[in-house]
Amino acid sequence: MEGLGIYFLLLIAVIAGWVLGRLSAPGFKAKPRDTNDIFADYFVGLNFLLNDEPDEAIDTFIKALEINSETVETHLALGALLRRRGKVDKAIKVHQALLARPGLDKSFSDSTRLQLAIDYISAGLLDRAERLLKEVLGEGTMAQWEALKHLIIIYQTEKEWHKAINCCSQLLSSINYKRDSEIRAAAAHYCCELAEQSLDEEQNIKAKEQIKKAFTFDRKNVRASLLLAKIEQRLGNYKAAIKELVRIRTNNPEFISQVLGPLAECYEQIHNMPEYEKLLTNTLPEEPDVSVVLALSDLVKNRAGDEAAIEFLNDYLTRKPSLTGLVELLKLQIPRTDAAVSSNLNLLQQMIDKLVRKNPVYQCNHCGYESRSLYWLCPSCQKWDRIKPILEAGGA
Numbered sequence: 563m564e565g566l567g568i569y570f571l572l573l574i575a576v577i578a579g580w581v582l583g584r585l586s587a588p589g590f591k592a593k594p595r596d597t598n599d600i601f602a603d604y605f606v607g608l609n610f611l612l613n614d615e616p617d618e619a620i621d622t623f624i625k626a627l628e629i630n631s632e633t634v635e636t637h638l639a640l641g642a643l644l645r646r647r648g649k650v651d652k653a654i655k656v657h658q659a660l661l662a663r664p665g666l667d668k669s670f671s672d673s674t675r676l677q678l679a680i681d682y683i684s685a686g687l688l689d690r691a692e693r694l695l696k697e698v699l700g701e702g703t704m705a706q707w708e709a710l711k712h713l714i715i716i717y718q719t720e721k722e723w724h725k726a727i728n729c730c731s732q733l734l735s736s737i738n739y740k741r742d743s744e745i746r747a748a749a750a751h752y753c754c755e756l757a758e759q760s761l762d763e764e765q766n767i768k769a770k771e772q773i774k775k776a777f778t779f780d781r782k783n784v785r786a787s788l789l790l791a792k793i794e795q796r797l798g799n800y801k802a803a804i805k806e807l808v809r810i811r812t813n814n815p816e817f818i819s820q821v822l823g824p825l826a827e828c829y830e831q832i833h834n835m836p837e838y839e840k841l842l843t844n845t846l847p848e849e850p851d852v853s854v855v856l857a858l859s860d861l862v863k864n865r866a867g868d869e870a871a872i873e874f875l876n877d878y879l880t881r882k883p884s885l886t887g888l889v890e891l892l893k894l895q896i897p898r899t900d901a902a903v904s905s906n907l908n909l910l911q912q913m914i915d916k917l918v919r920k921n922p923v924y925q926c927n928h929c930g931y932e933s934r935s936l937y938w939l940c941p942s943c944q945k946w947d948r949i950k951p952i953l954e955a956g957g958a
């Protein structure tokens with residue numbers, strides 16, 4: 563019965579379209595089919611619906627529909643419905659039949675070509691879709707903006723980053739899309755993809771230019787900031803790298819766990835670990851994630867020994883209990899307890915560790931997808947920058 567309601571609505575739309583067509587344009591069609599034939603088709607279609615055979619019903623409706631200016635929209639709806647049901651080949655046929663109709667109104671011709679392009683994308687026929695969309699784009703009508711959106715999807719799939727960036731720039735030149743944060747985010751990530759390629763080829767300066775371009779689309783892009791910090795670090799500009807990492811901490815505090823590793827490396831290179839400890843200590847009261855506590859406990863341990871680190875962790879955990887923090891504390895305490903207790907504590911530590919490791923670390927705030935690796939593009943909903951670290955602020 564799933565989706566049956568949609569077919570009833572479709573049936574009503576088909577009949578309404580046809581009746582309106584008859585009433586408003588008598589004699590419009592050169593040779594209309596016999597009314598009884600068409601109604602017979604509708605009843606056959608309705609019968610298929612009642613028997614829960616929507617595919618057969620759709621076929622019958624296609625047959626019953628005559629393409630005239632009143633039924634074009636119904637055909638478009640029917641095509642989109644077929645595509646959603648996975649019948650892409652049938653959707654393509656419906657849309658191609660519409661396009662082949664002589665004298666099709668310009669706005670309908672644009673909508674049909676866009677729909678056909680989406681069909682081709684769904685069928686994996688990206689070359690055909692690209693050709694059709696470029697054709698619409700070249701005509702410069704209002705449909706060009708929709709065409710650009712679909713072209714971006716094609717170029718993203720094909721990893722044609724330069725072309726994708728170019729389409730984003732064109733789209734952002736429109737007053738309606740100028741502030742579209744999703745397009746800006748996507749464009750910034752395409753620049754990051756190019757920068758990562760340059761980094762792989764050891765072309766640091768080129769990579770830096772690509773990051774600068776990413777910032778023109780989205781200055782707060784975490785991936786671009788992380789890459790810039792990496793480039794600066796490679797070039798030996800540790801202070802510049804630190805500045806960029808601190809910027810991430812300020813703009814996107816939830817990504818603090820990504821920042822701590824490179825931040826520690828940079829401070830180590832400039833031999834200024836006390837400054838690093840000071841930075842973390844100052845931000846600790848408002849820190850949303852336990853990773854800062856672990857980093858600090860490590861710093862305290864290296865500077866003042868295990869005892870001081872245990873004291874620091876104890877003090878913190880009594881205020882904000884956390885499983886990850888407890889594992890760390892046990893690691894420090896176990897070697898200091900007698901053998902009988904330590905083996906039990908060891909077991910406890912392993913169990914908590916296992917428990918913590920089972921938890922997802924990242925989650926998409928759009929579709930809820932969870933993972934243990936960070937993806938900039940959500941593999942489930944295909945949106946950029948929606949996956950965020952799950953913070954363990956304490957009490958977890």
Ligand SMILES: [Zn+2]
Binds near residue numbers: 927929944
């Ligand atoms: Zn998602």
